[in-house]
Amino acid sequence: MSVTEDDVRRIARLARIAEPKDRVAKLTGELNGILAWVEMLNEVDVDGVEPMTTPVSTPLPMREDAVTDGEIPEKVLKNAPKAEEGFFVVPKSVE
């Protein structure tokens, strides 16, 4: 499988990265190089093999469904690019 320049623009849009206008052609080449290289995996027989998502073999631990943190709005907002009166300030997203 390979990607076209239009695919790269679409992927950039999905990834919320502004279209890298001057680099679309180069990126397309690089991505196709990587995708061609990983084709190697098709040589491996994976019939009946379960996907492995993590090297941890034990089930994830459960904890009590209780509030254990919070009431620290000033800390949460400390690194915000924009904050006012205890809230994050973000661009308008609903018309």
Add this chain to the structure above:
Amino acid sequence: MSDVFSMNLLEARDALSRGDVSSAELTAAHVKAAEDAQGALNCFTVIDADHALGMAKASDARRAKGEAGVLEGVPLVIKDLFAVKGIETTASSNILKGFKPEYESTVTQNLWDAGAVMVAKSSMDEFAMGSSNETAATGPVVNPWRAKGSDEKLVPGGSSGGSVSALAADIGYGATGTDTGGSIRQPAAFTGLVGVKPTYGRCSRWGVVAFASSLDHPGAFGKTVRDSALLTQVMAGHDPKDSTSYPGAVPDMLSACEKPVKGLRIGVPKEYRMDGMPGEIDTLWAKGVEWLKAQGCEIVDISLPMTKYALPAYYIIAPAEASSNLARYDGMRYGLRVEGEDLIDTYEKTRAAGFGKEVQRRILIGTYVLSAGYYDAYYVKALKVRRRIYEDFQAAFEKVDAILTPTTPSAAFGIGSKSKADPIEMYLNDIFTVTANIAGIPAMSVPAGLDAQGLPLGLQVITRALDEETMFSVAAAIEDAAGFTAKPERWW
């Protein structure tokens, strides 16, 4: 104290506990050395003298009260991926410029609880994506080592390049790193240091900026195997804040270094002999085998047939996880924001301006392999191959107790020498290290010799999950036999 910088961590700890030197004196000397080296090596993101001396004075006060911890007063260098409360933590990325966490990573908290002191934060490849430390927002890090008779600047390896440059230049007595595909072991090999990636889950990932969560391993650098063992065991431990943290007890890794290796079965995998690999690496590997044989190990030829598939599987899994993890950098809650015409435009402009080229490339690959129509063909396929790689190791460990390989297919290379090439050429640096990340098993690099140009090379020891003790026993046996004492000639 004639030369505080030539000591290793255990010696520095002993000098502190004897009262030969105070942590304030030692830390001040290391901060000064860091400031002096920064211009030439560019290995730090933050040198905060007041913060370092404050920690050192608090350490001296604890010692005076008889409350000294196992690393009391010892100056360390911390990779910029670890959140340190109140200190700028950027993962060497512009998108986190100015970010000062209001919390402390569990690993660094464990170090401070044991009395350690932070000298500085070290540079790294942006978001730990790289094998040369050339992608940091603050520019390439320089290796203190140079080839004989040459003044060409070499890379320290990556992504933990700042940590190793500092430690190889005798700044700090140990350092932290993280290893997602080889980012501790490869730079350790390039700088004549010991680099440890413990079992997945041994060191908490909480407060460590995420790259690829199922592959990220915090770990340690030391000048010696014993130094790195002590650091690793202090950093390790169960952490309820990381759901993948291993709940069992941490073994005594330092004591394991004294355990004889007689009778251990050492596997030598034929698949780690690569075409085009310099003969010196093969020779060093053979020497390593002889050293262990001489100490009573049984050498067993083994096969890990899935080895060559580990790197391509990694370059699907790691970017997939990264594209998901890095979605959080949206310019809303922390870090950089570039205002756009609307919300989406702001997201897109922020991420285009904040992420460097390699990070963007990996986010795009990750987004693609997770996108509708390609998920099964790439991502699920890679996860199945991952299990086959894991099963390779399981089968091998029925026959052997540890596996010995070279750490890298080459010694350190010149800054800029691979940046124009195909990205895959850079990725191949991790060909021997990435398998242990895929399987989550412990692996470490030990300096074992110099190549003809006088540059360090490392050997890698891999063991079963949770068996760091055997790994440290074998590593200490190699260290004792190798007698590696070379240091970079001071030019910086």
